[in-house]
Amino acid sequence: MSVLSLSKAVISLSDRLSQLLDHPQQSGILQLVEEVTLPPLMSWLATQQHFPKIYWQGRDHREEVAAIGSCLDLRFTEAVDDAKLLQIYQQQRQCAHSADVRFYGGVAFDRRLASWPEFGRARFLVPRVELRRSETCGQLIVNLNLNEQTLAQQVSAAQTLLAELRPAQPLTPPQKTDVLSRTDMPDFPRWSQLVTQVTSEEFNRETPKVVLSRQTKLQVSDTPDPWTVLACWQGRNPTSFQFGFQFSAKHSFISCTPERLYRRQQDQLVTEALAGTTVRGLTPEEDEQLAQQLLDDHKNSHENQFVGTHIVSELTPLSARVNADEPLKVFKLNHIQHLHRVIKAHLRPEICDFQLLQSLHPTPAVGGFPKASALDYIAAHEGYNRGWYAGTCGFLSSELSEFAVAIRSALLEPGCINLFAGAGILTGSDPALEWQELENKLATIMSILVDF
Structure with a gap:
């Protein structure tokens, strides 16, 4: 043909x-x-x-x-x-x-x-x-x-x-955005209060992990083209999922996210626990040293274990078989690296994608554990509407479906760019260190948008 x-x-x-x-x-x-x-x-x-x-x-x-x-x-x-x-x-x-x-x-x-x-x-x-x-x-x-x-x-x-289809034209050349103001919600004093609450012995006994997040709102003189921004982001982190939804000319949601919720091909499913973070090194030797420290770090490995245990418990009633025995590895991005564990399942024949979405999302990597109490705390205290940030986006069909978790994402509106980042808060979490983790997670998209 x-x-x-x-x-x-x-x-x-x-x-x-x-x-x-x-x-x-x-x-x-x-x-x-x-x-x-x-x-x-x-x-x-x-x-x-x-x-x-x-x-x-x-x-x-x-x-x-x-x-x-x-x-x-x-x-x-x-x-x-x-x-x-x-x-x-x-x-x-x-x-x-x-x-x-x-x-x-x-x-x-x-x-x-x-x-x-x-x-x-x-x-x-x-x-x-x-x-x-x-x-x-x-x-x-x-x-x-x-x-x-x-x-x-x-x-x-x-x-x-x-x-009415138009032929492809080169994307608008990327330019730095003129930022008029920046607002963080929550700001650092409020963030410190929340981290202190979540790590208190009384709270932590019932809810050992809550993923707190922050919306960084940039007021801009001219909103950039979302597809130019996404293409630049794609070039910085080619090993991530890249997707965008623009339902009208005024609003667009783009993401360059490392985290898979799941990929299903007929009855074979692959998912992962992606939690635990550190920065990249300036040299190959320093990078490998940081990766090994991440693997050896109790707080980060404990956080990843929370996510993996939850995924296995949710998949077990939907599956004939679940395999979570693959070793813990390090997943590297442009500015940061994560702990990563692959989990596979053979689904029962009657299971469909919406049952998977209901069970697997949101994972403890973006919500917390136990799910219900962590979500209730976030809704009551975080102070802004996450919307599709930390939601899940992708496609489904009878043969093949794939969904990513929408971290590392941006909502573009007229005169405003909304950026999002989160951090898993457990016993021992330090407010200042977790705040810096948010900054590290925004480093790639901020380097695309603004001059430092």
């Missing part, structure tokens, strides 16, 4: 859409695919005028996706219990004629609480147009949702969007 240029593939798909009108009305989600030679996907995405815009690249670089528009958009802005969410998901999954139909989206850190405008407590959509690049091919994909409109209406909407 010949591989078309993107412009020729657009014409071919538009013709194929017209031919569908000669066939009887169908139901469900119908997907048309052309193999193509793809342009740089982030550049292509930045050029498009239609929203939503979605970008995804996995940590292992097996696949890269850019998508625009939607033919199905499920957004939950009010409280939705797990049973209702699962019911809606199962209904929509039954609509998909193809195993390759994907729902892209995310779940807020604490879906009990109100989240950011446009994002919701959870939001998943099937894009109208996708560009997917795998190790073996490039694809242009068009999705039609025949449950919500007639075939003729869906064909017309898809052809209109195809006709």
Whole structure:
């Protein structure tokens, strides 16, 4: 089969859409695919005028996706219990004629609480147009949702969007941002109070770990292009997940995060405990010395063990087998390095992705342990709305699903850049050292945005 240029593939798909009108009305989600030679996907995405815009690249670089528009958009802005969410998901999954139909989206850190405008407590959509690049091919994909409109209406909407696609253009050259002011929530005095509370003997007896976080709000004279920022971030930390959701021109959420929530291929699942942090060294020798100190450090290894134990306990009732015997290793990023342990499971056949999301997220790496009391403390005391920060973002389909934990992330709004960082607080945590850990975790994105 010949591989078309993107412009020729657009014409071919538009013709194929017209031919569908000669066939009887169908139901469900119908997907048309052309193999193509793809342009740089982030550049292509930045050029498009239609929203939503979605970008995804996995940590292992097996696949890269850019998508625009939607033919199905499920957004939950009010409280939705797990049973209702699962019911809606199962209904929509039954609509998909193809195993390759994907729902892209995310779940807020604490879906009990109100989240950011446009994002919701959870939001998943099937894009109208996708560009997917795998190790073996490039694809242009068009999705039609025949449950919500007639075939003729869906064909017309898809052809209109195809006709308005723009060719990729180079991204705007990166420039440092003029920061007018910076506000930290909580500020350091309040942070010190919270750390002292969480590490007190009385509190720690019932809740041994709470992950406290901070929102750093930068007021700026000109909001940078999110895709330029994400591309720069991607270049600094290529071994991380990179993704972005821009539901309108005003708000975008981007992330360059090291942490996988899980990857599921049919009934085989891989997840990880990523917790425990130190900085990188200035020389290879110093770097390895710091890595070994991290492996030997009781506080950090204890924190990682909390996360791993929780994941195993949550996976056990969903799985025929769970393997958490792989050795603890060090995962290196540009400015910092983490303790990292791989966990694998063979899932029971009736388990679906929303059950995995409900069970695994949020992990003790971003919430704490026990989960319920840690989340209650964060909601009552942290002082700001995490929204999708420390939530989970990714995609799901019947054959393959992958989700990352949205740490190392930024919410861009008109005149404002919101940055986020967290630290696991346990017995022995020092407020000043944990505050410095937050600064270390923001070092990469701050070096992209501002001059020091």
